Amino acid sequence: MPIYRYATHLQEHAVVKAIWNESVIAESDDTVVVEGNHYFPLGSVRAASLRPSATTSRCPWKGTANYHSIEIDGKTNQDAAWYYADPLPAASNIKGRIAFWKGVTVR
Numbered sequence: 001m002p003i004y005r006y007a008t009h010l011q012e013h014a015v016v017k018a019i020w021n022e023s024v025i026a027e028s029d030d031t032v033v034v035e036g037n038h039y040f041p042l043g044s045v046r047a048a049s050l051r052p053s054a055t056t057s058r059c060p061w062k063g064t065a066n067y068h069s070i071e072i073d074g075k076t077n078q079d080a081a082w083y084y085a086d087p088l089p090a091a092s093n094i095k096g097r098i099a100f101w102k103g104v105t106v107r
Contacts, residue, residue: 016040020080020104021072025049032093034062038106039097042083055079062091070104080104 016038018026028044055067063086067079080102087095100106 016106018045018100018104018106020070020077020100021075023049023072025070025072025081025100025104026098032097034091034094034099037099037101039083039094039099042096042098045081045098050081051076053079057082059084059091061088062094063088068098070100077102077104 013029015027015029016031017024018038018040024046026040026045028040030044031038031040033039049070049072050068051071053067053069057065057067059065063084065082065084068081068083070077070080081098081100081104083098084091084094
């Protein structure tokens with residue numbers, strides 16, 4: 001069975017929010033769920049709360065991930081958001097999307 005079976009669009013079109021430090025960072029009814037992580041369209045993210053990071057990591061089927069830190073009200077959550085600028089073909093549905101972790105609540 002192909003690995004990309006884990007990548008699905010949220011079927012019920014429910015609004016999903018990413019929240020950190022009591023602030024909504026992203027909100028969309030069009031997330032893509034991959035391995036339990038919601039990938040939000042970049043246009044749904046509060047860009048002013050993101051700070052570029054030099055951190056990268058590599059996934060064998062998605063490719064190289066780039067990170068952002070989140071900064072809200074003077075507090076920083078280092079490398080708490082990631083995206084694949086040029087995902088491998090099996091993960092092409094997350095191009096132009098960003099996901100969150102490290103204490104960011106997604107609901």
